[in-house]
Amino acid sequence: MAKPSPRDMALARQARLAGVVMAAAIVAWVVLGWMGREFGWDPRYAFLIDFAALAGFAWALIVTFRIWRQGKRDK
Template identity: 40%
Template sequence: MTGSDDNGARSRRGRQLAFIIAGTAVAYVGVQLIGAMNGWTTRTMGFFDLAALAVFGWALVSAYMIWRSGQNDS
């Protein structure tokens, strides 16, 4: 890949990651509101907390990998 193609691919991965993070945050808040309105148990709410935490952890690792791929090209 040439430099500009690689920058485009890295930018695309970054945008996808940003949408995943934003979507997870919105979904998490929505689930918290729905769960509070419907009286879901703490155990059920904890499951969604852990699921969101897993996505955010994966996003952190993915962001680091995107950043490192830019460092390797320099």
């Protein structure tokens, strides 16, 4: 089995980071949304939580797209 190149390892690290950000955004969005309803937070905080989750998803999507493009370019 061939040893992965440093570039492959860097792409794998970026992919793991994108996955962690997506998972954290989902968990934070659900938990904070529940807390907001449970404790009667002002609705503007719900929008803030939603936009923060969307920002995390957008960042992860951009990173994933860059990883995909880099993988196609290498082959």
